[in-house]
Amino acid sequence: MIEENLKEVKKNIEEAAKKAGRDPEEVTLIAVSKTKPVEMLQEAYDLGCRHFGENKVQELTAKIDALPGNIHWHMIGHLQTNKVKYIVGKVDLIHSVDTFHLAQAINREAQKKDCVQDILIEINVAGEESKFGTSDRSANLELIRSVFSLSNINICGLMTIAPYTENAEDNRIYFKELRRIAREDAAPYLPEHPVLSMGMTGDYAVAIEEGATCVRVGTGIFGERNYAI
Numbered sequence: 418m419i420e421e422n423l424k425e426v427k428k429n430i431e432e433a434a435k436k437a438g439r440d441p442e443e444v445t446l447i448a449v450s451k452t453k454p455v456e457m458l459q460e461a462y463d464l465g466c467r468h469f470g471e472n473k474v475q476e477l478t479a480k481i482d483a484l485p486g487n488i489h490w491h492m493i494g495h496l497q498t499n500k501v502k503y504i505v506g507k508v509d510l511i512h513s514v515d516t517f518h519l520a521q522a523i524n525r526e527a528q529k530k531d532c533v534q535d536i537l538i539e540i541n542v543a544g545e546e547s548k549f550g551t552s553d554r555s556a557n558l559e560l561i562r563s564v565f566s567l568s569n570i571n572i573c574g575l576m577t578i579a580p581y582t583e584n585a586e587d588n589r590i591y592f593k594e595l596r597r598i599a600r601e602d603a604a605p606y607l608p609e610h611p612v613l614s615m616g617m618t619g620d621y622a623v624a625i626e627e628g629a630t631c632v633r634v635g636t637g638i639f640g641e642r643n644y645a646i
């Protein structure tokens with residue numbers, strides 16, 4: 418099942434990139450493996466996957482220990498400051514930095530370990546209408562600016578989680594908005610080609626058309642998740 422799913426996802430990525438006049442190589446596919454057993458991750462690895470995303474610290478560290486060392490690990494879930502110590506220096510990219518408090522904890526841990534941690538700032542572009550207003554815009558920018566000043570954190574770009582929808586087109590405005598923030602407001606604090614982590618199983622093609630450089634696909638690769646077990 419994983420083999421066919423992966424082929425399908427890769428084909429869709431290629432088509433979406435071509436449609437937007439982009440090189441499919443610019444898009445990193447992150448296999449979101451949360452709740453799935455190590456055997457399924459190994460299968461995806463054997464089929465060529467090298468980027469995996471998890472959303473729980475304990476599950477993530479257990480899987481890091483159980484799987485090959487050349488995997489790029491992505492922390493995509495909400496992160497508590499008291500758990501930062503378990504993943505700093507172990508994961509390639511923390512996608513979910515949404516407060517200065519959390520960024521400071523990551524920075525302190527990175528200083529302790531004498532490393533620089535790559536992160537993304539998570540932005541809630543899909544909040545209520547008011548979130549598009551100036552006050553939240555400036556709050557986002559203030560967060561980016563303050564995190565930028567931390568010595569042992571490298572802001573690689575931005576991440577957003579769009580709402581669940583039956584119609585992927587509904588989310589196009591949010592993907593556009595994230596790219597706009599990266600290119601305009603936040604540009605002074607980001608690399609020239611920032612990472613844009615956006616798009617999940619239901620809407621990754623639209624996200625790629627709007628400039629995603631990282632798509633986070635779980636169900637589309639591994640099938641439905643069963644949280645009951």
Ligand SMILES: *Cc1c(COP(=O)(O)O)cnc(C)c1O
Nearest residue numbers: 449472493617618633634635636
């Ligand atoms: C679970 C999850 C995904 C993957 O969701 P699917 O709809 O299964 O592709 C992507 N991003 C985040 C932040 C997630 O928590």
